[in-house]
Amino acid sequence: QVQLVESGGGSVQTGGSLRLSCVISDSTNTMYHLGWFRQAPVKERAGVAVIDGRPLTTYLESVKGRFTISQDKVKNILYLQMNDLQPADTAMYYCAAGPYYFGGSPLSPGRYKYWGQGIQVTVSS
Secondary structure (H helix, E strand, C coil), X not given: CEEEEEECCEXXXXXXXXXXXXXXXXXXXXXXXXXXXXXXXXXXXXXXXXXXXXXXXXXXXXXXXXXXXXXXXXXXXXXXXXXXXXXXXXXXXXXXXXXXXXXXXXXXXXHCCEECCCEEEEEEC
């Protein structure tokens, strides 16, 4: 079984920072792709930042230079450091994990099999 629990969301003003954390419990030890996704009201869920087993990171163009994904393999925690937050970053953020998957975009939600419950990030102007 794989369980993901996010924390660290909240409300900040434009230009502020937040760090999201995702504690990953993986008894299968087969998760290769880990990532952060977000979904705003009436919008589709979109990949924000992902990391694979190499590790290779991939970012949504609009967050490059502002967001950083990292992982602590000892503690099994996935992080998303978000700096210079903008109102457009307001969304529910989800942590996700998936086994090795060849082909397609690493930011595609369909690549990920397990999801956290989500955590709200709100950026006010």
